[in-house]
Amino acid sequence: MATNISFQIKNQQDYKKPAQTRGHANNLEHYGGIALGTGSTLVARQLVKPADKLYLNKVINSMLNLEKYIKPKEIETLSARMIKENRLDKVGIRIIRDSSTASKIRSEQLEKFIMETFKKKRVDVMLAGLLTEMAVLFNTLFKASPIPISKKSTIDLSKNSFYSKYGNFVAIDKLKGSIFHELGHATNAHKSVLSKLPLKVQPFGAVAASFMLAISATYNPYKKKKAKSKFSQKIDSLKSFINKNIGMLSFAALSPVLIEEAQASIRAHKFLSKQPNVSKAAKNAHSKALAIAFSTYIVGTTLEASLAKLAVSVKDRFLKYRANKT
Numbered sequence: 001m002a003t004n005i006s007f008q009i010k011n012q013q014d015y016k017k018p019a020q021t022r023g024h025a026n027n028l029e030h031y032g033g034i035a036l037g038t039g040s041t042l043v044a045r046q047l048v049k050p051a052d053k054l055y056l057n058k059v060i061n062s063m064l065n066l067e068k069y070i071k072p073k074e075i076e077t078l079s080a081r082m083i084k085e086n087r088l089d090k091v092g093i094r095i096i097r098d099s100s101t102a103s104k105i106r107s108e109q110l111e112k113f114i115m116e117t118f119k120k121k122r123v124d125v126m127l128a129g130l131l132t133e134m135a136v137l138f139n140t141l142f143k144a145s146p147i148p149i150s151k152k153s154t155i156d157l158s159k160n161s162f163y164s165k166y167g168n169f170v171a172i173d174k175l176k177g178s179i180f181h182e183l184g185h186a187t188n189a190h191k192s193v194l195s196k197l198p199l200k201v202q203p204f205g206a207v208a209a210s211f212m213l214a215i216s217a218t219y220n221p222y223k224k225k226k227a228k229s230k231f232s233q234k235i236d237s238l239k240s241f242i243n244k245n246i247g248m249l250s251f252a253a254l255s256p257v258l259i260e261e262a263q264a265s266i267r268a269h270k271f272l273s274k275q276p277n278v279s280k281a282a283k284n285a286h287s288k289a290l291a292i293a294f295s296t297y298i299v300g301t302t303l304e305a306s307l308a309k310l311a312v313s314v315k316d317r318f319l320k321y322r323a324n325k326t
């Protein structure tokens with residue numbers, strides 16, 4: 001259920017990348033701005049942590065609440081029906097009942113996937129490989145995460161479901177009631193080119209959000225402009241645009257996650273609502289759980305965008321203060 005949308009910008013250590021400014025004094029000042037921006041987002045992140053946990057508990061409870069209305073056995077029968085209806089059995093979707101087995105299989109499959117990426121030269125594999133390489137590069141440059149990002153990106157988009165040509169599965173551990181939503185993801189991944197799209201562009205969006213943040217970090221709007229070529233003027237105005245609109249741009253880049261989640265939930269809702277033997281109370285409890293789960297994604301995406309905005313505005317205020325002083 002909990003897709004990690006923020007793997008690259010999770011640690012604002014992205015800012016460790018030195019600014020390409022000339023002169024040591026200038027560089028130091030810019031570092032000061034970046035450090036302040038980073039620090040403020042770290043503080044903000046700590047502040048929202050308890051609320052985050054509370055929210056997650058709410059999601060878990062609402063899913064468990066569903067089991068009051070539909071017995072586990074019935075959930076099983078219904079999910080078998082949903083698998084058949086969406087022809088997920090034909091593409092080899094299976095349900096794995098505990099998450100530790102699921103993560104073991106997942107890492108084996110990821111290894112195979114990465115190995116093949118480097119061997120084969122097929123376009124789609126190359127594209128996926130490029131993403132993996134970009135993620136690895138990012139990880140090396142910014143040391144953003146102790147876990148190799150390659151293992152978290154590209155195809156491992158969700159903790160509870162996994163799709164690749166090496167195998168497909170939906171893992172259900174505690175959140176049994178979320179099975180219909182997870183099968184919704186599985187259907188998205190196999191139904192049509194269009195339904196696959198949000199899942200496919202998600203990693204691009206996350207990488208784009210990180211790059212934009214890195215560009216903003218190295219941009220100083222208060223630096224005295226020297227005469228420049230037309231090309232570097234254009235680059236400057238692009239950087240300035242990104243710097244000014246970082247919040248909105250980050251939100252846009254991360255929004256495929258919202259489309260994917262909404263699409264999965266709509267499929268789950270549609271399926272359950274047309275089952276004659278499921279009580280109205282159960283259908284309502286299911287819809288409520290889906291709505292609560294979806295709201296966490298909206299909150300998460302908004303939070304990432306706001307933190308990017310906060311980091312940039314703190315950095316800019318500091319740079320403005322320094323520019324006025326000298």
Ligand SMILES: [Zn+2]
Binds near residue numbers: 001003158181185264
């Ligand atoms: Zn989901």
